[in-house]
Amino acid sequence: MPLPKPQAMSQPILCAAALRDIEQRQRQADPPLMERAGQAASQLALRLLADRPRLLAPLIIAGPGNNGGDAFVVARLLRQAGFPPRVIFVGHADQLPGDARKAHDQWIAAGGTTLDADALPTDEAACALVIDGLFGIGLTRPLTDAHATLVRRINAFDCPILALDIPSGLDAATGRVLGVAVRATHTLSFIALKPGLLTLDGPDHCGEISVHDLELGSEIAACAAPGCGRTVSRELFAGALRPRPRNSHKGSYGSVGILGGAAGMAGAALLAGRAALALGGGRVYLGMLERLAVDPQQPELMLRAPEEIFGLADCLAIGPGLGQSAEALALLTRAVDGKLPLLLDADALNLCAAHPDLLDRLASRGHAAPVVLTPHPAEAARLLQTDIASIQADRLAAAQALARRSNAAIVLKGCGSIIALPDGRWYINTAGNPGLASAGSGDVLSGMLIALIAQGWPAAEALLAAVHLHGNAADACVAAGSGPIGLTASELIPLSRSLLNRWVIAAAEIGMGTATSKAAPRPLPIR
Numbered sequence: 001m002p003l004p005k006p007q008a009m010s011q012p013i014l015c016a017a018a019l020r021d022i023e024q025r026q027r028q029a030d031p032p033l034m035e036r037a038g039q040a041a042s043q044l045a046l047r048l049l050a051d052r053p054r055l056l057a058p059l060i061i062a063g064p065g066n067n068g069g070d071a072f073v074v075a076r077l078l079r080q081a082g083f084p085p086r087v088i089f090v091g092h093a094d095q096l097p098g099d100a101r102k103a104h105d106q107w108i109a110a111g112g113t114t115l116d117a118d119a120l121p122t123d124e125a126a127c128a129l130v131i132d133g134l135f136g137i138g139l140t141r142p143l144t145d146a147h148a149t150l151v152r153r154i155n156a157f158d159c160p161i162l163a164l165d166i167p168s169g170l171d172a173a174t175g176r177v178l179g180v181a182v183r184a185t186h187t188l189s190f191i192a193l194k195p196g197l198l199t200l201d202g203p204d205h206c207g208e209i210s211v212h213d214l215e216l217g218s219e220i221a222a223c224a225a226p227g228c229g230r231t232v233s234r235e236l237f238a239g240a241l242r243p244r245p246r247n248s249h250k251g252s253y254g255s256v257g258i259l260g261g262a263a264g265m266a267g268a269a270l271l272a273g274r275a276a277l278a279l280g281g282g283r284v285y286l287g288m289l290e291r292l293a294v295d296p297q298q299p300e301l302m303l304r305a306p307e308e309i310f311g312l313a314d315c316l317a318i319g320p321g322l323g324q325s326a327e328a329l330a331l332l333t334r335a336v337d338g339k340l341p342l343l344l345d346a347d348a349l350n351l352c353a354a355h356p357d358l359l360d361r362l363a364s365r366g367h368a369a370p371v372v373l374t375p376h377p378a379e380a381a382r383l384l385q386t387d388i389a390s391i392q393a394d395r396l397a398a399a400q401a402l403a404r405r406s407n408a409a410i411v412l413k414g415c416g417s418i419i420a421l422p423d424g425r426w427y428i429n430t431a432g433n434p435g436l437a438s439a440g441s442g443d444v445l446s447g448m449l450i451a452l453i454a455q456g457w458p459a460a461e462a463l464l465a466a467v468h469l470h471g472n473a474a475d476a477c478v479a480a481g482s483g484p485i486g487l488t489a490s491e492l493i494p495l496s497r498s499l500l501n502r503w504v505i506a507a508a509e510i511g512m513g514t515a516t517s518k519a520a521p522r523p524l525p526i527r
């Protein structure tokens, strides 16, 4: 299973409207954007061809729009470089948009020819590289049968596949597969990343993603939310990655309260508690609905009756194994109506969905204290009174809608977890793998997240860091050959702790987190 390349720096993600806006403003660019895109793609294609048998020719698929135009530019440049490709053109020259028609004509003028889809090689090992220029961000509906058949045959080829801008068949906005999509080994995204490359089915179809900004860095930087998001990486929370002052005590790092652990679900609360300890919570109290004296494997956890937690903790995570009993609802109501920083997960979210007035009261809390929700798609569907299919049909829109509805910081978990904030900012986490789809993984994330909040991290930074740590810990397991199959939630805890410590040390070494930065963990009131 190829791991996503760790994001060294956070990268912009643009929605189609922002991309179209930039393209419109750049109509007169010289050289034109399409030529730049073709140049970048042909450079990458030549690098891929260098490892392939010289006698095999590259195969280019050119579609009916500007993605096809990119493909014609690549064809011309590969021919110039001594790698003349075969071009399958699935369109009509006289219906090509302006730039694409020009690229097509330049290809023909250079001595190029085009074949139709029937001429696709039958021998699936017959080409050095497939370059997919069938559809880009203009795909608006499921592929027609003819196009779908072409894509399925391309997917059967035994060679690398380079997707231009986005694998054809993938919805650039959502990551949905519209019928069938190219399973690329490499994707070169032009101008910026698109949400659909990074969430839902995008990661399973893109292979290794690279981006070429077509020399438009300032245009991209000028894009504002909600049309522009970012991938999650450490510099987004660098200000909080600070070494601990020597003169400190456990009260300096907060008192976490976790409410949950109903009968048969004690493990969820224990996992959250252990994760909260591992990620630095000064004291961790578990308010267990199922009375338990001690966690023998983690005696540092202080187990209490749930109602005691409100007088002991200065931040609350409610949900891990909570259940939906009357007692659970009473605890949730008290937490929502209180003033403490709050994390809602699992059944706390389901109870809010069943009692919309609670969600209203949560939303009216304002931002004096951090509030974070950590739904998976089913919980998000209940909260938004819709179904899972609608959530997954546009995960970004769903996460943004929930951030507005709850007035809280949201992570919509899943492949390409999406973080959405009430002020419109949004992020997609590219770390993580199917190993996270295991029981207790969400409880561990909740414990990690509330631990950072307990240490004074603002909600957004805490959420970005916890999700990124969680994903990177799972990726570390895969890199070590102990995942994704059989990865257990418990294994994430020590790995997340060591990653956080490494990140803090690295930040200190390069001076990223200085004592004066805004998110300095202020000493919390000593209980």
Ligand SMILES: NC(=O)C1=CN([C@@H]2O[C@H](COP(=O)(O)OP(=O)(O)OC[C@H]3O[C@@H](n4cnc5c(N)ncnc54)[C@H](O)[C@@H]3O)[C@@H](O)[C@H]2O)[C@H](O)CC1
Pocket: 023, 033, 034, 037, 063, 064, 065, 066, 067, 068, 070, 097, 134, 135, 136, 137, 138, 139, 140, 141, 142, 143, 144, 147, 164, 165, 166, 190
């Ligand atoms: N415009 C620019 O300056 C640049 C564009 N780049 C590339 O252009 C594509 C986007 O091109 P666009 O023409 O908008 O659409 P596509 O080529 O993605 O799609 C072609 C065309 O197909 C029609 N269509 C949509 N869905 C279907 C379907 N299911 N079946 C058949 N036909 C369909 C629709 O009319 C589309 O217009 C972008 O991705 C880049 O690759 C350059 O890279 C940068 C400059």
Ligand SMILES: [K+]
Pocket: 067, 132, 133, 134, 135, 136, 163, 164, 165, 166, 167, 168
């Ligand atoms: K494409």
